[in-house]
Amino acid sequence: MFQQTLKITFVTFLFCLVLSFTSNQSAKIKDEVANPEGNKFNNLIIKKIVGSENTEFLDKSFERFREQNLLKGLAVAIVKDEKLIFAKGYGYSDVEANVQAAPEQLFRIASVSKLVTAIAVMKLVESGKIKLDSKVFGKYGILNNEKYLPIKDNRLENITVRNLLNHSGGWTQKYGDIAFLPKIVSEQTGDPLPINIGSYLKFVTSRRLHFEPGSSSAYSNLGYMILGEVIAIVSKTTYEKFVKDNVLKPAHIFDMQLGGSFENEKLLQEVRYYQPEDAELVEAYDGSGRMVPKVYGSTNMTLLGSAGGWIASPVDLMKLLVVIDGDNRVKDILSKQSIDEMTRVDDNGLDPLGWRSTNENGEWWRTGTLPGSSALMKRDPSGISWVMITNTSNYKGPHLAIEMDRVMSGALRKISKWPDYNLFDFFPR
Numbered sequence: 001m002f003q004q005t006l007k008i009t010f011v012t013f014l015f016c017l018v019l020s021f022t023s024n025q026s027a028k029i030k031d032e033v034a035n036p037e038g039n040k041f042n043n044l045i046i047k048k049i050v051g052s053e054n055t056e057f058l059d060k061s062f063e064r065f066r067e068q069n070l071l072k073g074l075a076v077a078i079v080k081d082e083k084l085i086f087a088k089g090y091g092y093s094d095v096e097a098n099v100q101a102a103p104e105q106l107f108r109i110a111s112v113s114k115l116v117t118a119i120a121v122m123k124l125v126e127s128g129k130i131k132l133d134s135k136v137f138g139k140y141g142i143l144n145n146e147k148y149l150p151i152k153d154n155r156l157e158n159i160t161v162r163n164l165l166n167h168s169g170g171w172t173q174k175y176g177d178i179a180f181l182p183k184i185v186s187e188q189t190g191d192p193l194p195i196n197i198g199s200y201l202k203f204v205t206s207r208r209l210h211f212e213p214g215s216s217s218a219y220s221n222l223g224y225m226i227l228g229e230v231i232a233i234v235s236k237t238t239y240e241k242f243v244k245d246n247v248l249k250p251a252h253i254f255d256m257q258l259g260g261s262f263e264n265e266k267l268l269q270e271v272r273y274y275q276p277e278d279a280e281l282v283e284a285y286d287g288s289g290r291m292v293p294k295v296y297g298s299t300n301m302t303l304l305g306s307a308g309g310w311i312a313s314p315v316d317l318m319k320l321l322v323v324i325d326g327d328n329r330v331k332d333i334l335s336k337q338s339i340d341e342m343t344r345v346d347d348n349g350l351d352p353l354g355w356r357s358t359n360e361n362g363e364w365w366r367t368g369t370l371p372g373s374s375a376l377m378k379r380d381p382s383g384i385s386w387v388m389i390t391n392t393s394n395y396k397g398p399h400l401a402i403e404m405d406r407v408m409s410g411a412l413r414k415i416s417k418w419p420d421y422n423l424f425d426f427f428p429r
Contacts, residue, residue: 058086061411062388066090069400071392072274073101076408077314079385082322082329083422087315093271093391104427106270106311107389108259108301109375110368111356113310114224116243118165118354119324120231122338123246130234132162132341137205142230148201153208161230163213164223165353166346170209172218178203179221179307180299182285193287194300197229217351221307228306239306250333251323259311261285263296270311271391273372279393295372295393308370315427317377317387325379367401376401376408384412 058076066074073093078086089101124130135141138157139149151157155170163169171178178185182195188206191199200222211218228239235242240258248256255269266272273295281291285300292298301309312320322330326339334342342353343364351357358364362381368374375389388404396403 065407071390073391075103075314076388077318079318080418081383084424103314108373109312110308110370112366112368112375113308115354115366117306119247120243133160148205151205155209159213164227166351167217167220168214169223170213171220172210224307251320253316253319256312258309259301261301275393314387321385369398374400376404
């Protein structure tokens, strides 16, 4: 009996010793990962764990892409079968401070924010608080405040939540994207700059639509800005809080938040944004008359919010994708019905919900572009998902995402053997 007890005690001791060593190592790695200076994640994790042959090939591909497009910094994350198998930064997140880019740093994700908003809407649908066919405007709509009830175009009362999600609300960008023209909204409503979402709602209710809601899709940042207000009213909290509590926390994402507009609002873990050196200054959105770089002050990021205001790391975005991809090796935060609804290829050619595009083969992708940032997130039916984000504008604008897809697709085709580890272990779920 004594010998058996001694044996159990010894085994327990060994187990605790191993556990302690592993915990200490993990803690040490996490401490180094959390330190942005010197980019410890790149140096410690990637070079020691990722297979060197694959790493070197990917490094060359992504670094070449960065240099060819004059990007200051670039970060990439790749998931295979729900496991994070690659995450790395290239170039600099802050040239002036000599800080290397890293995959745990926060970038403006621009219109990838629309996917976040669509997920939030589907959470409200699943809880029974809203329907995709709920009306948005008018006496019986969600936004039925008296100040929004004088409606010039009765077709506005036909707009549903679904129409906002799939860009079929009835607005086009024929005369420019109104989301980035606050002075026009200010002049039309009489509201002083900086304006808020209430000014935009006054503006749209006093104008005629460009087409019948639901008849076709025309990309609309305005529609997604309105969705942010819909979510706030239905949930009886702020848009950002609802997303954090009901989308991000269940996905074990804790650093994502709505970003700031000006350089002095940059967060500690956020990258610095860059534009071409010959880019001209523009007038600040706030009505101050200041002339500012387009990357810092041309856009009211808080107002853009639900359409393009989130900042996130590539690792954050991969955490989000694995809980909405229909693969339950990591439990999804949405039902299969909701995921199918978001990614369904519409018979009438209307856009999917939140995603930029989906196809019958099971490829889903979401792009995002703002001054100083470009992002592409993609899910492939092969089990591979990935994201690429940069902190630099160039004159290719949204077309840079096409090149991101080309370079990533070419690189992935060269990988014949995938590693079996999971780097999410260093960013615990």
